[in-house]
Amino acid sequence: MTLVYFAWVRQKIGKGEEQFTLPANVRDVASLVAHLKTLGPGYADAFADPARLRVAVNQQHGGFDTKIADGDEIAVFPPVTGG
Amino acid sequence: MKTRIQIQADDFDIAAELDALALNTDAGAVASFIGRVRREGDLSALTLEHYPKMTEAEIARLVAEAQNRWPLLAVTVLHRVGRLEPGARIVLVAVASAHRKAAFEACEFLIDYLKTQAPFWKEESRGNERHWVAARQSDDQAASRWRK
Numbered sequence: 079m080t081l082v083y084f085a086w087v088r089q090k091i092g093k094g095e096e097q098f099t100l101p102a103n104v105r106d107v108a109s110l111v112a113h114l115k116t117l118g119p120g121y122a123d124a125f126a127d128p129a130r131l132r133v134a135v136n137q138q139h140g141g142f143d144t145k146i147a148d149g150d151e152i153a154v155f156p157p158v159t160g161g
Numbered sequence: 162m163k164t165r166i167q168i169q170a171d172d173f174d175i176a177a178e179l180d181a182l183a184l185n186t187d188a189g190a191v192a193s194f195i196g197r198v199r200r201e202g203d204l205s206a207l208t209l210e211h212y213p214k215m216t217e218a219e220i221a222r223l224v225a226e227a228q229n230r231w232p233l234l235a236v237t238v239l240h241r242v243g244r245l246e247p248g249a250r251i252v253l254v255a256v257a258s259a260h261r262k263a264a265f266e267a268c269e270f271l272i273d274y275l276k277t278q279a280p281f282w283k284e285e286s287r288g289n290e291r292h293w294v295a296a297r298q299s300d301d302q303a304a305s306r307w308r309k
Contacts, residue, residue: 084210085282086293137215139278153212153280158298160209160240160281161196161252161272 079148081114084155087131090124100148106131108124108142110152125154132157162228163257165233166220168211170243172250178237186234188257192264194272196252197265198245207294209242209251212280215303216240230270231263238271240281255303263275270307298308 081098088094104110115125125131133140134153146152164187175195176247183191197206224236235257245251254271258264283294 082212083282084212085284134212134215134280135213137218139219151214153215155212155280156282158199158277158280159283159294159296160211160279161276 079146080151082151082153084153085157087124087154091120100146105145106142107135107140107144107146107152110146111142111154130156162233163226163238164221165237166217166224166236166241167239168213168216169239170241172237172241173253175250175253176219177252181258182235182237182255186257187259188234188264189259190261190264191255191257192268193253193255194268195250196246196272198251200247204247204285205288206244206246206286207249207251208244208284208285208286208291210282211240213244219279220275223271223278226274227267227271231258231267232262233258233267236267236271238275240275240279242281252286256257273300273301273303273307276300 079098079100082093082095102111104113110137113126115122128142132155135144135146179191179193186256218239227233233256237255239253241251254268256264256268278302283293285292
């Protein structure tokens with residue numbers, strides 16, 4: 079699957095996009111984020127507070143309970159500030 | 162319905178866009194909103210990041226929702242990205258309809274929803290510092306009042 083990050087999420091992790099193999103026990107966004115937090119200090123910092131994060135799955139807004147599958151694109155970002 | 166959605170770095174020509182919007186329609190009313198970079202203290206620039214694969218699709222969803230709720234003849238949404246200076250135009254939302262109530266309401270709905278749904282992020286430059294703008298509760302409240 080593809081993970082994409084924006085704004086300070088991208089800055090804390092140090093990259094805007096990565097390819098990722100979904101572990102067998104990761105089925106939804108919440109468990110994906112819990113897993114990503116363990117990958118390093120940048121990830122832990124970026125994902126420290128779920129209340130400050132929003133997600134999109136295949137370019138549609140989702141939530142932490144959204145189910146995910148291999149081949150999906152998951153984006154993690156702060157609340158949007160356009161307009 | 163005519164829909165024009167464009168994400169671009171370049172500035173846009175408001176007069177030309179508003180004229181084009183109503184062209185070849187039965188519109189008696191055109192309503193618009195222009196968002197600009199507010200001059201504020203030592204702000205030197207605002208940089209807009211976006212999610213290219215999602216931005217236009219999300220705005221198209223918002224426009225489809227507006228079309229469901231109001232009798233619209235044409236909608237234009239232009240949004241700039243990249244580095245913008247104080248006073249620069251950021252966004253144009255313009256709506257054509259037969260009568261003004263639908264045009265005013267749909268225009269306000271679209272900008273309220275764009276500000277809470279469309280995947281853009283603003284970063285301010287002040288002196289040597291850069292700082293991500295935080296989303297505002299007032300924007301969430303503005304969007305929620307349109308909930309049916």
